[in-house]
């Protein structure tokens with residue numbers, strides 16, 4: 439009887455996707471469209487990081503801060519001064535309404551009758567079996583898409599002092615008077631500027647020599663200058679030592695310029711990155727190799743077990759949502775087309791956007807990598823401060839930088855710090871997608887006056903030097 443029950447609780451699928459966020463949903467949809475029998479397992483809450491605690495809630499609240507910042511500049515545009523008083527709780531309400539809407543839509547997608555959705559935690563029993571809330575599921579292929587969570591950092595006293603992460607600060611309804619932000623990446627800077635624009639005194643403590651340390655130095659420095667102009671304190675080359683706290687606030691002690699210096703704030707935002715969600719999955723029983731907390735994958739998104747793939751934040755290759763989706767689609771394609779040519783991720787068009795103001799958008803090759811890999815390139819930059827439309831908009835911070843192949847002028851990469859950089863970069867993506875050149879950028883019609891016109895100036899400068 440007992441063995442009969444066990445047998446009746448075993449189900450078999452062609453593909454099982456573990457995690458129903460952006461990467462997992464994309465994988466499940468692709469596998470479904472290939473005509474296979476697909477199960478998705480998600481422990482909930484359903485919706486995924488992008489919708490619940492990542493891209494969408496942050497962009498919703500950033501809009502409130504942008505509006506506040508513009509209103510504060512009313513006089514500059516010939517309007518009577520406007521006084522605005524931010525209401526963080528109302529901003530959070532607006533964000534929650536939007537997030538609910540986005541999440542409801544994703545949940546509907548996950549409840550597609552063409553999938554079987556299990557709302558439970560998945561644990562591997564063997565390379566081909568998992569257990570899900572008492573049911574054993576077997577499959578020929580698995581796609582792991584369990585995402586990430588904020589990294590834990592060993593700064594003495596930090597846990598005792600208490601701190602927010604991006605996961606928790608999005609629900610804060612009482613605005614702190616002051617905030618210490620640990621980190622100088624996208625999440626640190628977007629949230630740091632958000633609070634600063636509401637009126638919180640913000641100090642950003644960054645370990646590296648510049649903000650956005652994975653990008654070219656001039657990119658980080660241009661953004662740093664803009665944030666400092668807004669009144670944000672930025673401390674780079676800061677080595678965190680410890681945190682203390684008392685009734686007056688929380689103090690982060692750093693080693694800076696050879697001496698210990700204290701930075702005091704009412705609250706701390708720890709924005710030092712995220713780590714893959716792999717604990718509890720029993721990847722050892724699946725025979726999947728993990729190195730330094732990361733699942734090792736190849737370009738086809740395969741783990742050390744050829745039938746188990748890992749996509750999205752869980753593999754920590756490019757924790758960005760459209761790349762998580764691409765990875766999910768590639769893994770599902772490969773899982774459902776055995777024996778055929780394998781699809782692999784192409785990093786030529788990797789792009790990253792930071793939604794600060796000014797925004798930052800970087801695409802393809804940058805100077806740091808070109809130098810490190812000895813890739814020859816022609817370089818041209820053009821500042822927004824010399825661009826008519828940017829001056830009309832009162833948004834003249836930043837620049838556009840293009841890298842092109844010295845013989846052909848093919849665009850190899852682009853970096854933009856400036857107004858709407860996240861939108862402008864898409865013209866460069868399109869040109870690079872088709873292997874277009876600086877001459878193509880110049881020849882393509884650009885309406886006047888637009889921000890988009892700016893790319894034609896560095897393109898012209900590259901064309902003048904081609905083949906020299």
Ligand SMILES: Cc1cc2nc3c(=O)[nH]c(=O)nc-3n(C[C@H](O)[C@H](O)[C@H](O)COP(=O)(O)OP(=O)(O)OC[C@H]3O[C@@H](n4cnc5c(N)ncnc54)[C@H](O)[C@@H]3O)c2cc1C
Pocket residue numbers: 456457458459460461462479480481482483484485486487488489491492493494496558559560561583584585586604625715718719749750751752756757758759760762793
């Ligand atoms: C504050 C912030 C802002 C961001 N802004 C942007 C942005 O503007 N643009 C951008 O491109 N990217 C942004 N990102 C990154 C982006 O959100 C992530 O790269 C992306 O959402 C990761 O998707 P995923 O599918 O890999 O993981 P998730 O969406 O996290 O999905 C993982 C799923 O797995 C489930 N799960 C976990 N463990 C188990 C288990 N054992 N069993 C069953 N289910 C499990 C979870 O419930 C979850 O639903 C941001 C990130 C943060 C933190």
